[in-house]
Amino acid sequence: MKQFLLLYIISFFLIQCKSSNQKESIKKTDKISVLKYAKGFEIITKNGYKELIIKKVFQKSNKQFSYILSNSKNNKNEIKVPVKKLVVTSTTHIPMLELLGSESALVGFPNTQYISSKKTRKRITEGKVIELGSEQSMNTEKLMDLNPELVVGFSLHPNNKLYENIKKAGIPVVFNGDWLEETPLGRAEWIKFFGALLNKEKEADSIFNKIEAEYLKAKNIAKENNKNITVISGSMFKDVWNVPAGKSFFSSYFKDANLNYLWKDTNGTGSLQLSFEEVLDKGKKANFWFNCGLYETKTQLTTANIHYKEFDAFINNNLYSIAHNKGETGGLIYFELSPVRPDLVLKDLIKITQPNLLPNYQLSFYNRVK
Known part of the structure; x- marks a missing residue:
């Protein structure tokens, strides 16, 4: 009787193991x-x-x-x-x-x-x-x-x-x-x-x-930048300046370009709604200003808000916009192409802020606001 019970237990475990292996095998087909x-x-x-x-x-x-x-x-x-x-x-x-x-x-x-x-x-x-x-x-x-x-x-x-x-x-x-x-x-x-x-x-x-390879290559090149290049982003809409939050999509571009984005330490993946005074207080001396609205000239900017001219980036002609590059019917090329070509966006940021790192690269999306 004991031998029969022992044989039954061994058989039970063998069947269970086989069943488990079969399940594992089926799982592996996925x-x-x-x-x-x-x-x-x-x-x-x-x-x-x-x-x-x-x-x-x-x-x-x-x-x-x-x-x-x-x-x-x-x-x-x-x-x-x-x-x-x-x-x-x-x-x-x-x-x-x-x-x-x-x-x-x-x-x-x-x-x-x-x-x-x-x-x-x-x-x-x-x-x-x-x-x-x-x-x-x-x-x-x-x-x-x-x-x-x-x-x-x-x-x-x-x-x-x-x-x-x-x-x-x-x-x-x-x-x-x-x-x-x-x-x-x-x-x-x-x-x-x-x-x-x-x-x-x-x-x-x-x-x-x-x-991916081009993006990571550009990101690696950006590490050669040992300067503390400060940047701000965005512009006013009515009474609010929408600034990319520290964990936002665009903030990651600044990080990968090895730039000191002034709101990099804030929380959130969307935008921060700030007053003009808050942005001016923190960003007045920033080296570069990106995404300053869909403006193509400094005159258009100051028509929208005369106080934009108080920023050092405005004074030093270091403002960059995506508004210049359009298709034949007015569509912005950045909005269409940049999602699938983030490597070009990253290279643009590096080329603008550290042109010596990408000497042969031509800008794809951004242009200086003159």
Whole structure:
């Protein structure tokens, strides 16, 4: 009897171990795509299909969305890939499509006048990308006529009736949350989101790796700056000066450029709302002033606020703005291209403040306000 009981116990444990190994083996078939910086999405490869999980797309909501990417579409949460006809709703999506060589997949866009890319503007002129009106009140009739396989949405609020109506019409909607990433490389890594939808994941990985390498190379070069270069950022809107907080997206650029941003030690990932007097008191002697509104000249600045001329950066002509570089219809190139090319933004900051560190580099986004 004792021998039988012992044999039973041994058999039980062997079965349990086998079962555990089988579970572990099944678990190992799930492969999560390697995302180094982006926090807002994941791509999980399972047995024969992929799952796209969108973790955050709205500022004040952590609602997640899950989609099955497969070569067929059987239910509403499945997206057939590669997507061959799509509509996107933010200009930041345009360069990602173009870098992947998939600009021909774009068939419609709201507010096409904001698109700066010469390549996509040519397609608009040729009637290959259709104007769909404003993003919040898109012309759904035109959208239905285009019959896209997917709409990549962008919205500040989760309860958007427009996108609900599009989904009711049978057109899948996937929200893109690249704009909520808190690091420059995190935002750029959303090119892998489009890589998954277009079946170009290897290409997306390769493109991102090159952007990352250029960014980290520039960051390393910036360490050679041993000067205490002080910078301020932002400008007045009505009675408030919006200054990037110490843990904000743009503050990380200043940190990586090895610049002494005067509000680097503050908390928060958004903006600080300060008075003019507070900024003047702390930033009057700053060496450089970036993002001084969408002004192209010092005259425009002083027309907006005569007291801007009290800053040393104004006096010494060290003011820089993104307002000068525009597409042919007035769209700002910075807003469109910089999210996927943070390496160029970082190089701009280094070139402006320490030009000897990047002697052969030409500015991509910023210009001096004269």
